Amino acid sequence: MRIHFIAIGGSAMHNLALALHAKGDVVTGSDDAIFEPSKTRLAKQGLLPEQEGWYTEKITADIDAIILGMHAKEDNPELIKAKELGLKIYSYPEFIYEHAKNKTRVVIGGSHGKTTITSMVLHVLNYHGVEVDYLVGAQLEGFDRMVNLTDENDFMLIEGDEYLSSPIDRRPKFHLYEPNIALLSGIAWDHINVFPTFENYVDQFRIFIDKITNGGILIYNEEDAIVKQIAEESTNPIRKIPYTTLENEIVDGVAYLVTSEGPMPLEVFGQHNINNISGAKWVCQNMGIDEDDFFDAITSFKGASKRLEKLYDDGTTVVYKDFAHSPSKVKATMKAVREQYPNKQLVACLELHTYSSLNADFLSEYKGSLETADQAVVFYSLDALKIKRMPEITAEQMKAAFELPALTTYTNADDFKTYIKALNLKDSVLLFMSSGDYGGLDLNEFVQTL
Numbered sequence: 001m002r003i004h005f006i007a008i009g010g011s012a013m014h015n016l017a018l019a020l021h022a023k024g025d026v027v028t029g030s031d032d033a034i035f036e037p038s039k040t041r042l043a044k045q046g047l048l049p050e051q052e053g054w055y056t057e058k059i060t061a062d063i064d065a066i067i068l069g070m071h072a073k074e075d076n077p078e079l080i081k082a083k084e085l086g087l088k089i090y091s092y093p094e095f096i097y098e099h100a101k102n103k104t105r106v107v108i109g110g111s112h113g114k115t116t117i118t119s120m121v122l123h124v125l126n127y128h129g130v131e132v133d134y135l136v137g138a139q140l141e142g143f144d145r146m147v148n149l150t151d152e153n154d155f156m157l158i159e160g161d162e163y164l165s166s167p168i169d170r171r172p173k174f175h176l177y178e179p180n181i182a183l184l185s186g187i188a189w190d191h192i193n194v195f196p197t198f199e200n201y202v203d204q205f206r207i208f209i210d211k212i213t214n215g216g217i218l219i220y221n222e223e224d225a226i227v228k229q230i231a232e233e234s235t236n237p238i239r240k241i242p243y244t245t246l247e248n249e250i251v252d253g254v255a256y257l258v259t260s261e262g263p264m265p266l267e268v269f270g271q272h273n274i275n276n277i278s279g280a281k282w283v284c285q286n287m288g289i290d291e292d293d294f295f296d297a298i299t300s301f302k303g304a305s306k307r308l309e310k311l312y313d314d315g316t317t318v319v320y321k322d323f324a325h326s327p328s329k330v331k332a333t334m335k336a337v338r339e340q341y342p343n344k345q346l347v348a349c350l351e352l353h354t355y356s357s358l359n360a361d362f363l364s365e366y367k368g369s370l371e372t373a374d375q376a377v378v379f380y381s382l383d384a385l386k387i388k389r390m391p392e393i394t395a396e397q398m399k400a401a402f403e404l405p406a407l408t409t410y411t412n413a414d415d416f417k418t419y420i421k422a423l424n425l426k427d428s429v430l431l432f433m434s435s436g437d438y439g440g441l442d443l444n445e446f447v448q449t450l
Contacts, residue, residue, distance in 0.1 A: 001020075001025045001026070001064040001065060002025070002026045002028075002062060002063050002064050002065075003020055003025050003026065003027050003028075003063070003064060003065045003066075003067060004027075004028045004029060004030075004058060004059065004063050004065075004066050004067070004078075004082075005017050005027070005028070005029035005030070005066075005067050005069065006029075006030060006054075006066060006067070006068050006069060006072045006076060006078050006079055006082075007029075007030070007031050007068070007069030007070070007071040007072040008029025008030060008031050008034070008038075008042065008047070008049065008069070009029075009031040009033065009034030009035065009038045009039070009042075009071070010031075010038070010069050010070070010071055011038065011137075011146075012069075012092060012135075012137070012146070012147075013029075013067070013069045013071075013092065014034075014038040014041060014042055014047075015145045015146040015147040016067065016092065016095070016096075016135075016147045016149075017029055017042065017047055018041060018042070018045060018047070018144075018145045018147070019145060019147040019148055019149045020149065021045055021047060022145075023149050023150065023151075027047055028047075028049075028058060029042075029047060029049055030049050030053070030054055030055060030058060030078055031049065031052060031069075031071070032052055032053055032054065033052060034048070034049070034052060041145075054076060054077045054078050055078070056077050056078060056080075056081040058078065059078050059081040059082050059085065059087070060085075061085050061087075063082075063087055064088065065087075065088050065089075065090055065095065066078075066079075066082045066087050066088065066089045066090065067090050067091075067092060067095050068089055068090065068091055068092075068166045068167065068168065069092065069166070070092075070163075070164065070165075070166060070167065072166075072167055073167055074167045074168060076167075079167075079168075089168075091165035091166035091168075091169045091173075091176075092165065092166065092173065093165050093173040093174075093176040093177060094165065094169070094176055096135060096156075096158065096176075096177065097176050097177055097178065099133075099149055099156070100133065100156035100158070100177075103133065103153065103154060103155060103156045104154055104155050104156070104180045104181065105155075105156050105158060105177055105178065105179045105180050105181070106121075106155060106156065106157045106158065106179065106180070106181040106182075106283060106287065107158045107159075107160040107174060107177045107179035107181070107182050107183070108121070108157075108158070108159055108160055108182075108183045108185070108283070109160035109162065109174050109182060109183065109184050109185070109205065109208055110183070110184050110185030110186045110187065110221075110227075111162070111185075111186055111187050111188045111189075111190050111326065111328060112185065112186050112188060112272075112326070112328050112329045112332065113185035113186060113272065113275070113276045113279075114137070114159050114160065114161075114185055115136065115137040115138045115159055115304050115307065115323075116273065116276050116303070116304055116307050117183060117185060117276045117279050117280050117283070118134075118136045118137070118157060118158075118159040119136055119138060119140055119301075119303075119304040119307075120276060120277060120280035120298060120301055121157060121280050121283050121284055121287070122134055122136060122140065122143075122157060123140070123297065123298070123300075123301045124280065124284050124289060124293075124294055124297040124298060124301075125157075125284070125287070125289070126142065126143075127296075127297035127300070128289060128293060128297060130287070130288070130289070131150075131153050132148075132153050132154075132155040132156065132157050132287075133148055133149050133150055133153045133155065133156040133157070134147070134148050134156070134157040134158070135147050135156075135157070135158045135159055136157070136159050136304075137159045137161070137304075138304035138305045138306060138307065138323075139304075139305040140304060140305070141302055155287060158177055158179075160173065160174030160177060160179075160182075160208070161173045161174060162174055162190075162191070162201075162204050162205070162208075163191055163194070164194060172204050172207075172208075174204075174208050174211075175204070175207055175208060175211055177211070178211050178212070178213055179211070179212050179213070179216060180212075180213050180216045180217070181216060181217045181219070181283065181286050181287070182208070182209070182212050182216065182217065182218050182219070183218075183219040183220070183279050183282075183283055184205060184208070184209070184218065184219075184220045184221065184224075184227050184231065185221050185224070185227075185275075185276065185279055186221055186224040186226075186227060186328065187201075187202060187205055187224060187226040187227055187230075188326065188327060188328030189201050189327075189365065190326045190328075190356060191355075191356060192355070192356045192359060192362050193355035193356065193359075202226060202230065205226075205227075205230060206230050206233075206234070209230060209231065209234045209236060209238075210234065210236050212236055212238050213238075214236075214237050214238070215237065215238065215239075216238045216239070217238060217239045217240075217241060217286055218231060218234070218236075218238050218239070218240050218241070219241045219243060219279060219282045219283060219286070220240065220241070220242055220243070221242075221243060221244075221275060221279060222242035222243065222244060223244055223245060223275065228242070241282050241286075243275075243278045243279050243281075243282050244275070244278060245271055245274050245275040245278060246258075246274050246275075246277060246278045246281075248271075248274045249263070250269070250339070250340065251263075253340065253341075254266070254269075255268070255269040255270075255273075255274065255340075257274070257277070257295065257298075257299075259295055261292065261295070264295055264298075264299050265299060266298070266299060266301075267299070267300065267301060267302045267303065268301060268302070268303050268308065269308075269336060269339075269340045270308065270332065270333070270335065270336025270337070270339065270340065271335065271336065271339070272332040272333075272335070272336060273303075273308075273336065277298055280294075280298070281294050281298075306321060306322065306323040307322060307323055308320055308322050308333065308336065308337075309321050309322070311443060311444065311447045312447040312450055314450070316425075316426055316427050316428075317425040317426065317427075317428055317430070317450060318341065318344070318428075318429045318430070319425075319429075319430045319431075319432075319443075319447050319450070320337065320429065320430070320431050320432065321431075321432040321433075321434075321443055322431065322432070322433050323433075323434075323435055324350075324433040324434075325350070325351070325352070325353075325354060325357060325433065325434055325435045325436075326354075326356065326357070327365040327366045327369055329433075330350060330366065330369040330370070330433055331368075331369045333431070333433060334346075334348060334369060334370065334372055334373065334431075335372070337429055337431055338372045341429045344427055344428055344429045345374045345375070345427060345428040345429070346372065346373045346374050346375075346428070346429050346431065347373065347374065347375045347377070347423060347425070347428055347429070347430045347431065348370050348373035348375070348376050348377065348431045348433065349377045349378075349379065349420070349430070349431065349432050349433065349434075349438070350369075350370065350376075350377070350378050350379070350433045350434065351378075351379045351380065351432075351433070351434035351435075351436050351438050352378060352379070352380040353380060353381065353384050353434070353435070353436045354435070355388060355390075357380075358380060358384065358385055358388065358390055358393065359390065360390075360391065360393055360397060363393070363397065363398070363401035363402075364401050366401055366402050367401065367402060367403050368402075368403060369402065370402055370404055370407070371402075371403070371404060375408070376402070376404055376406070376407050376408065377407075377408045377409070377410065377416075377419070378398055378402070378407060378408070378409050378410075379409070379410045379411075379413075379416045379434075379438050379439070380393065380398075380409070380410075380411060381411060381413070381439055382411045395407075395409040412439075413438060413439025413440055413441070414439075416438055416439065416441070417438075417439075417441055420441070420446065421446070421449065425450065
């Protein structure tokens, strides 16, 4: 097939482009801004556009499919030309469903934990040599890309994101996949620029459950009250499998699963990750991996990129970075690190830069999330607020929202970097939580200075 990507540079989009190229399709694309690592990865496969920008001459009648990314706008000239020519236009999830409609679709959903659970399942399957198609939201050790598509594999494992599908398709992505096997990990209000009320947000997960195919399976975290409620309320004729956190213990800083075969050490830690492992176990069992084989494999799972990723450890100073930015993710990460290192000073740095996290009305959702830190710092950019056309937030508002009078705030990237470099980190854990980069702070370069 000849396939053209409008907005090829995105994290998910460029991985899909690489997967289709590897599959043998003819792939082209455009974008008005492409950053690393997308730029280098596309260039390596000869897929990087010669020039940034939109070019209507790239849109020709012999193209079999257009894949439209969220970064593009409704008035994109290439999109307009594609419509004029009557070309088939897919959103990212529409294309994934079209590819997988004759496969067994396994979709992992939830406000938090979905990337980690998808990664755990993929790790276990790979460990046992089980080939599947997949779409996961983070780079994994041992995998070249985040998307794999084939004609022959029976299963398609999909991380089910609840955000919108495309500029012209306002449905949440995970509504389009129609899973045969689904998992729900947890629900905590997010994306308030799209889902203005908590009830409206929860409704998207109700629809997700209703989209599970008749006779399909829902695996759900019954420790999450909202998930438990909507799972049990659903009248969809499906099989329901609840799960809870597996029995575990921490010995000398190492987390162990308590199993019938004895204690099994893990590379990851935190009760939220032990809970994620429990969900992943049930998914794998319904994909043909028995419990003992699952435990054999999961002990070597090191985590997904940017999910409690250890950057430095010299025995006294430990540095982690984590993708946490929504309130529920911040709370889970803080709890995990504090439990793992009860006797170390915890310096917690949180960057707020999404529409939700910079909304003054939403800030109170972060209440108490940083209270277990010895030093708590929030960084946010005043320029980001201006770009998003949102009102300025004061340090006093931040302290009140977090209910933390001792909270330190920075709005200037250079001042934040100076603060970080001046820290005394003896016998400390330094935790960076963000889906951004703190105004250009290179964390890998920073840890080299310790």
